[in-house]
Structure formats: C-alpha cells, structure tokens
Amino acid sequence: MYKELKEAWAELTAPGQMFEIAEIDIRGVTNRTYANAPGTLKDVWAMAAGHGDKEYLVYNDERCTYAQSQAYVASIANWLASQGVKPGDRVAIAMRNYPEWMLAYWAITSMGAVVVGMNAWWVPHEMHYGLEDSAPKVMICDVERLQRFEEIRADFPDLIVTAVRLENEAPEGVIDWVEVINSPAEMPAADIDPDDDACVFYTSGTTGRPKGAQLTHRGCVNNVMNLVFANMVQPLALAKASGSTDAPAGEAPAVSALVATPLFHVTANNCVAQTATIAGGKLVHMYKWDATEALKLIEQEQITTFSAVPMMAREVMMHPDFESTDTSSLKMLGGGGAAMQPDLVEKVGQKMANAQPGTGYGMTETCGVISSVSSAFFQDKPTSCGPPVPTLEAKCVNEAGETLPPGEIGELWVKGSNVIKGYINRPEATAESITDGWLHTGDVAFIDEEGFIFLVDRAKDMVLRGGENVYCAEVENALFSYDGVAECVAFAVPDDRLGEEVGAAIYVAPGDTVDVEALRGHCKGLLAPYKVPRYVWLLTEPLPRNANGKFLKRELRDSLAVEDAA
Structure with missing residues (x-):
C-alpha cells in the first residue's frame, strides 16, 4: 500500500490538480506552497458563505447557521473598524470556547487585523505579559477574563x-x-497579503515566558489544505491497493466536529475549526472538557470527527458510559498535540464501530500539522505520525546540523510555507529556532524508508542514564499497555551514580490496582532493562495538565519525592 500511497500522492499534487505544489520565495527562502490555495483567511471565510443555512456553531441550546455567522462576522469587523482598528493592528481574544471566539476570529482576520489568542488559563500577571507583549488595540473577552x-x-x-x-x-x-453585533453587517474593505500576520498564538513553553508566534495567512490556509489533502490521499491509496482506480464512491457524511481543546491553540482553531468550516461542517463547543458530556454530545450531535489530545480519546473509551452510548457516527477518533500511544491505536480499531484511528503531529510554529496518518497506515505503523505534508520538507539532523540518512535518530527540522514568520519582539529566539527557513522542532525523531516520521522524544525530555539515551515516549508506551494504567508520564530523576534514572508517575484507573513489580516485569518484556522505571509513583488523582490537555511533566516531577516512590 506504500507504493499506492506514492502514486496517489503524485496524482493529487500533479500540475493542474487541486493540490498542485509550487515553489515560491518567502522572506528570502524558497518554500513549497499550494499553487491553487485561497490567498488569505478572508478568502476562506468568503467561500464559507456558500454553506448558507447549514448549522455552523453549536453551544448548549444555541445554534447558529453559516448565513447568520456571516452577518455577525461582518458586524464585528465593522464595529472594530469604527474603533480605529486597521489592517495590521492586533485584537486580543480572551475567552473560553464560546461561539463568539470563532466569530471574532473570522472578523479580525477578514479585515486584515491580527488575532492575539490569549490563553484563557492565564492569571492576571500572565495576562499582563501577553497584553504588554502583543499591544492589541482591542480586547474581546468573557466575564471570567x-x-x-x-x-x-x-x-x-x-x-x-x-x-x-x-x-x-x-x-x-x-x-x-x-x-458590537448590532453594528451594520458591512465588512470593511481590506487589502491583505498572503504573508501578512493572521494571528499571534503563544507557545505553551514549559520554561521561561511564552513566545508569541506569528502565523501568516498563507501558513494557515496551507495548513487547511494539508489537512484536506491528508483526508483524501490515504483513502485513495487504500482504494488503489484494493484494486480500485478511484477513491471509494458515495457521498461523504456531513462533518460534525467536537471542539474539545482550546481555540487559542492551533489544534482546535487551525486544524479542527478551520477544516470543518471549509467543508461546511458543524462545530460543537463545550464549556470545558468533560468525558461524560463529550459522550452525550457525540450521540446527540452525531459527531463524525473527534480530534483532541490522545488522553481525551482514552478517557472517552474508558468511560463507564462508553458501551451504552451510540458512537457509531464517529468516522475518526484520534489526537494531536501529543503522541498517540500504540495501545490506543489498537483500542480504537477494536472498540469503535466505524471510526478509524488517526493522528496529526504539528506545532504552533507550523500553523498546525507537520504530518498526518490514519486508518490502515496508522495501524501498520502505530508508532509513526505519518509522512510530512506536501508543503513541508523534513529532515533529521545531528548536533552539527548535518542531514542524517533514513532510520537514524536526530532532531527533526522542517521547512515550508506554513512555518511561522517568527516570534514577536524576540529576534534572538527567532534566529535560534529557524535556520535558512528550517524550523528546529526540538523533537527527536527518525524518518523511515517510506518517508514516515517516528517521534522518539522531546530533545529536552530524554533521560541520560549512564551514557545511554532513554526516550520517555517509549517508556510511556510500555506503561500504557499494562492494564490499570489510566495516565502516565516518564521523566528523569537525578542519580549520583548514573547521572539520571528513569522515573514514572502513574494515575491508576478507578477500580483497578497496579502491582509495581508486576508492572516492571511487564516493561522488561518490552524494553531493555536500563529503560525500565526505577522509581514509580502510583497516584490516586489524574495528572496535572495545561490548557491544551498536555501533561505538565516538569511540574509533576518537581512535586514528587524520591522517598515516596516504589
């Protein structure tokens, strides 16, 4: 099927086709881009007007169509213009995932202004930093913010x-x-360049202050097209492998996406919401993440796409109500923002009636996805995150920045039109992160002979045990395959003799028990002995997470005492 994947890829990206690839100069560097992509997000939103009376935004009992949303967006943009907001000016959005978030986003980007996505979890001094750093003219917020x-x-x-x-x-x-929404529904005229800033999203860095990444219109539009491409190329390849010359026939089901992660990050905004919008899909919002509520909404709203961090998918499938809930509408269940563990890929295949496992790997700094994989390709390579999308080149490099051959582990670098312009007010950080257009992802990975990327760890998260590298993701995969492990993270624990030892914090599934020695024995069957956790903490509360659902590994590690470990 990998031969057929190359054939399907070449067909879809050939000259004259929808996903034709061109090379253009962006900021002095030659980059891949889609030749037929809409120019800006303003164009994407204008295209969405054709969806008319289809439902677009759903929140509790509130429902808003595309036509109604178009009018609201025009009113918001008109009001912003009346406040003196001009193309290039910044407007902050600080709120939960209310429908107003997306309406404000489309209004700001369509008038050529720049969205500043404020982290809704920020406390006052963090909000102060974000506002001072980005200097918006207007802030749109909810009552809590x-x-x-x-x-x-x-x-x-x-x-x-x-x-x-x-x-x-x-x-x-x-x-x-x-x-604001009672202002005349008249969209201000705006001349927007594809390489103008569309938004500033703050990176969820675990050290130092967050950096404001400048996502361009071209980068965001190319990200949407990359996701549409990924949804087409792998099914087409499988159809070819089965003997068909075309993609499977039949009308695709209406898209209904559950927005489970914050809209101030690229996972929910750029990948879930924008892709659903261009397809005329429905976006179902939640007040906050809750697996019980998510299951109710999946059944009630006939959710077809649930893409969040993998732990959310795991919580849904482990929930006591899972078996009694109709989840047959789901066509894709997966995640981004963190690696999807192999056992979860297998569980999706086993437990879901119609859903295929899928994952996307990406970063704020690439406006969304770097790679994507689903269905049979994911099941065949469950530790991979797929091949790089068409608009990105990818390579693994050693410490000298030299390109490594397939199969060798190094830092992953990517280059293309969806790499950010840089970080606002941080020229040094921009120079450190981007070399001649190549973004240093900070992820340790290798690329196999078929071009699929395999993430090994974050460069800063590796455990160096007696001169041997231990990749935390590999340890976590082994732990997750043991019954009773609901959540886990692996990390380095200082050691006088070896420098560092492997530690693991585990949240035990309610009603289950975990025998630490039996767990270590299980890991010894999957890992080299030096990778088996020496220190294990069994916790009775879920592990702490950030706003995007990722585990706060360093915060957790620092709160645990070695003498309390098993």
Whole structure:
C-alpha cells in the first residue's frame, strides 16, 4: 500500500490538480506552497458563505447557521473598524470556547487585523505579559477574563474592551457585546497579503515566558489544505491497493466536529475549526472538557470527527458510559498535540464501530500539522505520525546540523510555507529556532524508508542514564499497555551514580490496582532493562495538565519525592 500511497500522492499534487505544489520565495527562502490555495483567511471565510443555512456553531441550546455567522462576522469587523482598528493592528481574544471566539476570529482576520489568542488559563500577571507583549488595540473577552483584567486594568488605559455574555450591565469602560453585533453587517474593505500576520498564538513553553508566534495567512490556509489533502490521499491509496482506480464512491457524511481543546491553540482553531468550516461542517463547543458530556454530545450531535489530545480519546473509551452510548457516527477518533500511544491505536480499531484511528503531529510554529496518518497506515505503523505534508520538507539532523540518512535518530527540522514568520519582539529566539527557513522542532525523531516520521522524544525530555539515551515516549508506551494504567508520564530523576534514572508517575484507573513489580516485569518484556522505571509513583488523582490537555511533566516531577516512590 506504500507504493499506492506514492502514486496517489503524485496524482493529487500533479500540475493542474487541486493540490498542485509550487515553489515560491518567502522572506528570502524558497518554500513549497499550494499553487491553487485561497490567498488569505478572508478568502476562506468568503467561500464559507456558500454553506448558507447549514448549522455552523453549536453551544448548549444555541445554534447558529453559516448565513447568520456571516452577518455577525461582518458586524464585528465593522464595529472594530469604527474603533480605529486597521489592517495590521492586533485584537486580543480572551475567552473560553464560546461561539463568539470563532466569530471574532473570522472578523479580525477578514479585515486584515491580527488575532492575539490569549490563553484563557492565564492569571492576571500572565495576562499582563501577553497584553504588554502583543499591544492589541482591542480586547474581546468573557466575564471570567474581564474579572482578571480588572486587576491590571490601570496599566492599559487605552485598551478598548468589549465583553461577551455579561449577566448584568456592562461595567464602566467596558462595551457590551450586544452593541458590537448590532453594528451594520458591512465588512470593511481590506487589502491583505498572503504573508501578512493572521494571528499571534503563544507557545505553551514549559520554561521561561511564552513566545508569541506569528502565523501568516498563507501558513494557515496551507495548513487547511494539508489537512484536506491528508483526508483524501490515504483513502485513495487504500482504494488503489484494493484494486480500485478511484477513491471509494458515495457521498461523504456531513462533518460534525467536537471542539474539545482550546481555540487559542492551533489544534482546535487551525486544524479542527478551520477544516470543518471549509467543508461546511458543524462545530460543537463545550464549556470545558468533560468525558461524560463529550459522550452525550457525540450521540446527540452525531459527531463524525473527534480530534483532541490522545488522553481525551482514552478517557472517552474508558468511560463507564462508553458501551451504552451510540458512537457509531464517529468516522475518526484520534489526537494531536501529543503522541498517540500504540495501545490506543489498537483500542480504537477494536472498540469503535466505524471510526478509524488517526493522528496529526504539528506545532504552533507550523500553523498546525507537520504530518498526518490514519486508518490502515496508522495501524501498520502505530508508532509513526505519518509522512510530512506536501508543503513541508523534513529532515533529521545531528548536533552539527548535518542531514542524517533514513532510520537514524536526530532532531527533526522542517521547512515550508506554513512555518511561522517568527516570534514577536524576540529576534534572538527567532534566529535560534529557524535556520535558512528550517524550523528546529526540538523533537527527536527518525524518518523511515517510506518517508514516515517516528517521534522518539522531546530533545529536552530524554533521560541520560549512564551514557545511554532513554526516550520517555517509549517508556510511556510500555506503561500504557499494562492494564490499570489510566495516565502516565516518564521523566528523569537525578542519580549520583548514573547521572539520571528513569522515573514514572502513574494515575491508576478507578477500580483497578497496579502491582509495581508486576508492572516492571511487564516493561522488561518490552524494553531493555536500563529503560525500565526505577522509581514509580502510583497516584490516586489524574495528572496535572495545561490548557491544551498536555501533561505538565516538569511540574509533576518537581512535586514528587524520591522517598515516596516504589
């Protein structure tokens, strides 16, 4: 089927085809891009007008069609223009995943202004940093974020603030969202270059202050097309492998996507929401992540696509209500933002009626996905995250920056039109992260003979035990394959003799027990002896996570005492 994948790939990207690849100069570097891509996100949103009365945004009992959303977006953009917002100016969005988030996003990008995605988990001093760093003219927020802003408001006297879902009269100096959406539905004219900034998303770095990554219109549009391509090329390859000359016939089901991760990150915004929008799909929002609620929504809204961090997919399938819930509408169950463990790939194949396992690997710095894999390809290579998307070149390099041959482990670098412009106000960080257009991902990986990427670990997360590299992802995969392990992370524990030893924190599934020695014995059957965790902590509470659902590994490690380990 890999021969057929190359054939399908070549067909879809050939000259004259929808996904034809061109090479253009971007900031002095030759990059791959789609020759037939829409120019900007403004064009993408204009195309969505054709979906008319289809449902677009769903939240609790609220439902909004594409036609209604088009009118709201025009009103928001018109109001912003009346406040002096011009192309290139920044507008911050600070709120939960309310429908207003997407409406504001399309309005800001369609008028040529720049979205600043504020992390909704930020406390006042972190919000202060984000506002000072990005210098927006306007902030659109919800009540919770408004309360936090009040503590720092004196430092931003010129910032125009509007708040959504106010329960009472708007506080002094705050404009009620009702006034915004009652503005005339007239989209301001804007001349937008594809390489203009579309948004600034802050990286969820675990050390130092977050960096504001500059995502361009071209990068975001190419990311959407990469995802559409990935959804087409692998089914076409499998059809060819089965003897068919075309992709499987039949009308594709209407897209209904559950938005489970925050819209201020690329997973939910660029990958889930934008891809569903271009397909005329429905976006179902949640107040916050809850596996019980997610199962209800999957059945009620006939969700076809559930793509979040892998732990969310795991929680859904481990939930007591899973067997009694109708999940047959799901066509894809998977994740991004973290590696999907091989046991989870197998469980999706075994437990889901119609859903195929799938994953996408990407970064804020690539406006979304770097690679994607699903169905039979994922099941055949369950530790891979797929081949790089058409607009990206990928290579693994050694410490000298030299390209390594297939199969050899090194840092993954990628180059293409969806690599960010840089980090605002951080020229040194930009220079450290991007060399001649090549983005240093910070991920340790290898690329096999078929061009599939295999992530091994984060460069900073490796355990160096007595001169041997231990990759935490490999340890975690072994732990997850043991019954009773609901959540786990592996990390380095300082050791006087070996430098570092392998430690693991495990949240035991409710109702289950884990025998540590039996667990180590299980790992010895899967790992070299030096990779088996010496220190194991069995926890009774779920592991801490950040806003995007990723485990806070360093925070957890620092909270655990060696003397408490088994």
